[in-house]
Amino acid sequence: EAGVTQFPSHSVIEKGQTVTLRCDPISGHDNLYWYRRVMGKEIKFLLHFVKESKQDESGMPNNRFLAERTGGTYSTLKVQPAELEDSGVYFCASSQAHMNTEAFFGQGTRLTVV
Amino acid sequence: GENVEQHPSTLSVQEGDSAVIKCTYSDSASNYFPWYKQELGKRPQLIIDIRSNVGEKKDQRIAVTLNKTAKHFSLHITETQPEDSAVYFCAEQGATNKLIFGTGTLLAVQP
Numbered sequence: 488e489a490g491v492t493q494f495p496s497h498s499v500i501e502k503g504q505t506v507t508l509r510c511d512p513i514s515g516h517d518n519l520y521w522y523r524r525v526m527g528k529e530i531k532f533l534l535h536f537v538k539e540s541k542q543d544e545s546g547m548p549n550n551r552f553l554a555e556r557t558g559g560t561y562s563t564l565k566v567q568p569a570e571l572e573d574s575g576v577y578f579c580a581s582s583q584a585h586m587n588t589e590a591f592f593g594q595g596t597r598l599t600v601v
Numbered sequence: 602g603e604n605v606e607q608h609p610s611t612l613s614v615q616e617g618d619s620a621v622i623k624c625t626y627s628d629s630a631s632n633y634f635p636w637y638k639q640e641l642g643k644r645p646q647l648i649i650d651i652r653s654n655v656g657e658k659k660d661q662r663i664a665v666t667l668n669k670t671a672k673h674f675s676l677h678i679t680e681t682q683p684e685d686s687a688v689y690f691c692a693e694q695g696a697t698n699k700l701i702f703g704t705g706t707l708l709a710v711q712p
Contacts, residue, residue: 490644491644518698520699520700522700522702527704528704529605529607529690529702529703529704529705530645530690530692530700530702530705531702532699532700532701535698535699542698543697543698543699545697545699546699578644578645580700585698586633586694586698587632587633587652587694589635589647589650590635590647590700591647592637592644592645592646593644594643594644595644
């Protein structure tokens with residue numbers, strides 16, 4: 488069984504540019520989460536999809552971030568325009584159930600905004 | 602608000618020694634507490650978890666204890682090996698479904 492995959496693994500962009508991150512969850516997992524780790528800090532929640540619906544987007548930093556999951560399969564996270572403080576590792580995770588169950592993580596996308 | 606404190610931030614032990622990482626949380630509704638291990642350049646992977654109706658759980662050299670009254674839980678690794686070297690994250694999940702993570706502990710096992 489394929490795990491959670493993320494693309495790209497690394498991205499270096501200039502301030503003001505746009506970047507789109509992609510996550511393919513494990514097949515059959517309705518729950519998809521985006522997290523971000525800024526250097527040395529905790530892995531911080533961004534948002535949660537159940538199928539194609541946004542269940543919780545309370546962690547999204549501001550309106551420069553837009554997440555979509557059309558069709559309830561893969562998800563994209565777009566940052567437009569990128570700022571220096573957006574640098575970090577963006578993780579995607581998926582799970583079958585939404586509570587008390589393992590969340591499977593992707594390998595992350597390391598975003599560097601210069 | 603929801604918050605998880607994790608200590609220590611770095612931990613160095615000799616091979617064969619034990620390692621203990623502690624976390625405290627603030628949300629009394631939390632009922633699921635997983636521990637993730639992230640090796641350098643790899644994805645975080647679940648190594649053990651515990652639910653609120655259990656006080657202790659063990660899986661070979663790894664054990665987790667939970668004190669709901671005090672709102673803290675701990676990871677214990679016995680007979681550490683060099684391959685245990687990694688960043689370990691504790692997390693809690695409550696009514697909001699999202700995982701709240703600690704800041705991570707960099708464990709170095711010296712051969």
